Amino acid sequence: MTLTTVDGAHPAPLRPATPIPTADSRTPSALLRLAATALPRALIARLAGIMVRSLGGSHPKLLRDLEHAAPARIHVLPTDLPYGFALDIGRMPLALTVIERDAGGSDAAVAASVATLIDLLEGRIDGDTLFFRRDLSIAGSTAAIVELRNVLDREEIALSAELARPLGRFGRPARGLARRLDRLVERAGARVAALHRTLHPSQDADRDTADLLDQCRTEIAALTSRLGKLEARQKRRDEARA
Amino acid sequence: MTAATRPSDRYLELVCPAGTPAALRAAVDAGADTVYCGFRDCTNARNYPGLNFDVDELREGVAYAHARDRRVLVAINTFPRAGDAGPWHRAVDQAAAAGADAVILADIGVLDYATRRQPGLRRHLSVQASAANGPSLAFYREHFDVKRVVLPRVLSVADVAQIVAESRLEIEVFAFGSVGPMSEGRCFLSSYFTGLSPTSEGACAPASHVEYLERDGRMFSTLGKVTLNSFARGEPAAYPTPCKGRYVTHGRASYLFEEPVALNAISILPELKAAGVTALKIEGRQRSRAYVAQIVGRFRDVLDALARGDAMPQGLGDLKGEAEGGRETFGAYHKGWR
Structure with missing residues (x-):
């Protein structure tokens, strides 16, 4: 099993929720x-x-x-x-x-x-x-x-x-x-x-692009946050060395 | 699936949450060794509307569990208000009358009351007491004859092993749920937003003060009219607690305290067993019976496999689907920041 840690990369989009089968x-x-x-x-x-x-x-x-x-x-x-x-x-x-x-x-x-x-x-x-x-x-x-x-x-x-x-x-x-x-x-x-998908492929493409854009935005936000933490950590280390 | 029934048979005791009688039955049916729950008032730390047990429901729940050789613990784990210890004392007496197997307590005054008035009722020390070192645990053991302690979620596996060695108590640790890297029982962040104390009212980020708004394609979560977070379309959401807010510092919004991610220790159970842990706690009394059945069933399958001497089953450890934020971590068990 691979666990994504707190400092790890942003996760892939979630699977749809699966109910307990009865x-x-x-x-x-x-x-x-x-x-x-x-x-x-x-x-x-x-x-x-x-x-x-x-x-x-x-x-x-x-x-x-x-x-x-x-x-x-x-x-x-x-x-x-x-x-x-x-x-x-x-x-x-x-x-x-x-x-x-x-x-x-x-x-x-x-x-x-x-x-x-x-x-x-x-x-x-x-x-x-x-x-x-x-x-x-x-x-x-x-x-x-x-x-x-x-x-x-x-x-x-x-x-x-x-x-x-x-x-x-x-x-x-x-x-x-x-x-x-x-x-x-x-x-x-x-x-x-x-x-419907066969007849209207362009709508799916539009939706996929919008989803991809949202994922990119989220990914960028997560990476920016991580970068900020790394910068702060480096700054603390530099200050400690000085 | 078979549930071990005697402590000596168990690999690790599986302690599971129940916010409702239906969740209690679901936990027992899914293989919980022990179920913990609380009363419908401020005496437990999950005081949310529509949740928890009245005395009759607790009595019925205890009967259901005992008929299947399982145990029920009652969490009375908040801190009495000045001059108003009555509800907490009443809760201890009602838990004893309902036949609960133990009470989970945090406050020294409530521990003292339970020790004197219900000496036959087993006492566990709640994580809310935030006791995490030998001398502290010795104090609770010597003065209140506490039998078990639930450790805070800020300790590495090595720390846990050290505490097991010096405490002479049963040790219960969190195995699934919130990461909780705070000083347990002493976090008042939510009260600054709501005016209600999580430690004596029993609800962090009470639902009465939470609101969600959709604006410009994003979902905003607010607590006491303060915006805590916003999520893009499709981005996994988090609980609206102050510790999981995204705050703007130096022009950048980021998670300063804690990211929305769930603790999942399922794949390090052998390490926890080797450290001397007695019991595993699944968090989530505020969640549904579907969650309880799913998580408890998964842990039961893994524990049964380990008890048989099998290798860690492949593919059973991934519980991201049920995790807050859709992510999992070992939390402090594998500390990387020291």
Whole structure:
């Protein structure tokens, strides 16, 4: 193993965050994203309400903790959906509503992809790790976000189970079907992305150049910092010799 | 994966963090020998909103761990405010009542209370006491019958071996987490920005005073309205603590105290074992159960391999993916600045 020391070179860009695999309980995030894009917002809003009620039944302590948290309106903004959600905690009953992405009036906001947000909700991935890797961004009241994150992490939540609960005995086969559909959607998505890259190579090149520029800037900043330290060290040595 | 259960069987005892009951179960299931946690108040140094245990949760956590032959330690490792030692005394009594295997204490007054009122409760000396030499450790051993000390993260492996030889105490050292090159328990940098003391309120850079802003394609982190750092798009981020701020001196912004990098001692475990260390501490009660499961599982696999007499497993030591700043270091264990 090679460790990069404090005085070492700046690291290469990070790998994407990898959640802990739990295949059987995994929520079909690609399918959910597709459904969330295609379904009318009124239906999404109703599903959000059903999910909150279902969570109240299966995780009463979670609901109690969120209702007794410091009052805050938190905007949850999936980066790959055209809309977001507003979660009002610290009030009874807890409310989850659909909002425009640029809606105002929040105390805090958290943004990440649908898949990342689901992994976070289900405790498969660490929020701080996502933050270090810049796969998740937050704004506004950090205390509200930290409290929400910690309260959610106390419970073992399976989103697909919550969404399937109202289906009763059909819930289990529905989840199996959803997982199969999810794999199909994921494969189709990968093919579309590959086709898009073939048709629009210049956009990728632009993005790569921007990323490279950012990396160069970061590298220069790290080297400048290191140079400063070396200069200071040399100066101290010179002074000691004198 | 198998977790050793008797101290004599263990290569090194693996002491793991739990900020929530779910994280405690995750740590035990991933192979922790011992889990440490704290109450939901100012008596522990990770007093963040939504985190930590109430008395019932601690009792349930202890039952879960004991049913699997693992231990639970309770960190009561902040320093009482003037005229207000009640919460700390109460925490010691509640830890004893919940069946905790030991308490991790830093303050002499709290140590004295625990020694007199709960003599049957094992006492460990917290890293927050910053005790790192023979005479200091002898004082805690003789006056408070402390059984174990958690050493600060400013010592080389040779320093640790020296302390093991002269202390006659169990020695616990940090194996993964922050580098922490400060005088533990005596760092007040955060209080200058927030007005809240990390050592008696229990939170360095409390979330209530932290804010992140996006401007001109960069993310700025602020503490108490003071800008600590800014990050280019895609650049790994750091915790918003004053010690990891980038400060401008002579016209240049640089990390003056500490860079965002994680301590990872996984590949020098044989050295720590040879130095006489008893236990390894994984830091991170503020992190999620996913982090706990991942890091504990990795250390468990390596420790089990070493216990079997196998060579250090290849490819298991790299934990940069979970590290602050995406980088790792041996920290002071391999000091290069002396």
